Amino acid sequence: MLLKAAKQHQPDLFLVQEPHVKDGKIAGIPNCWKSWLSKSGKAGIIALSTCSTPVVLSTKENTMAIKITKNSKAFTIISSYSSPYANFREILDELTDLTTNINSEEYLIGRDFNAHSQ
Numbered sequence: 001m002l003l004k005a006a007k008q009h010q011p012d013l014f015l016v017q018e019p020h021v022k023d024g025k026i027a028g029i030p031n032c033w034k035s036w037l038s039k040s041g042k043a044g045i046i047a048l049s050t051c052s053t054p055v056v057l058s059t060k061e062n063t064m065a066i067k068i069t070k071n072s073k074a075f076t077i078i079s080s081y082s083s084p085y086a087n088f089r090e091i092l093d094e095l096t097d098l099t100t101n102i103n104s105e106e107y108l109i110g111r112d113f114n115a116h117s118q
Contacts, residue, residue: 002029002046012051012068015079015110016044038064042081043112057102062086063094067105076107084114 002014019037020027026035026044034047034054039061047054047066054077057065063080078098082091099107 006048010050012048012070013054013077014046014048015077016046017079017081017110017112018042019044036064036066038062038079038081040081042083043079045077045079058098060094060098062091063098065098074105076102076105078107078109078111080109080111082111082113 005011005014016026019041021037021041024037024041026037026046029035029046032049034051035044036056036059037044039059043062043064045054045064045066047068051068054066054068057067057076059065062082063078065076065078067074067076069075076098078095080091080095082088095109
């Protein structure tokens with residue numbers, strides 16, 4: 001599914017939550033793609049070969065952050081996951097810690113809140 005989406009939309013990155021993980025790595029992606037996981041393995045970032053020089057900023061329990069440069073501008077990319085049973089305050093603390101430490105740079109957060117609808 002990711003390969004098809006990559007060919008069709010040509011992204012530089014995928015933000016993933018609850019990916020299939022094998023031996024501590026995101027399974028089923030090409031070897032030329034780079035990937036990183038949060039400590040829990042529930043949030044991840046996949047950088048395709050078109051994404052130049054991603055740098056890991058932070059690996060937290062449920063959050064993964066990298067920095068990329070696009071058109072001479074730095075961006076922080078954050079992938080995050082929240083279990084339906086998680087302490088929401090802890091997750092917000094992780095995000096707050098990351099976003100307050102990146103100064104005035106732009107950032108993008110991709111997050112699975114596992115919210116229940118009513």
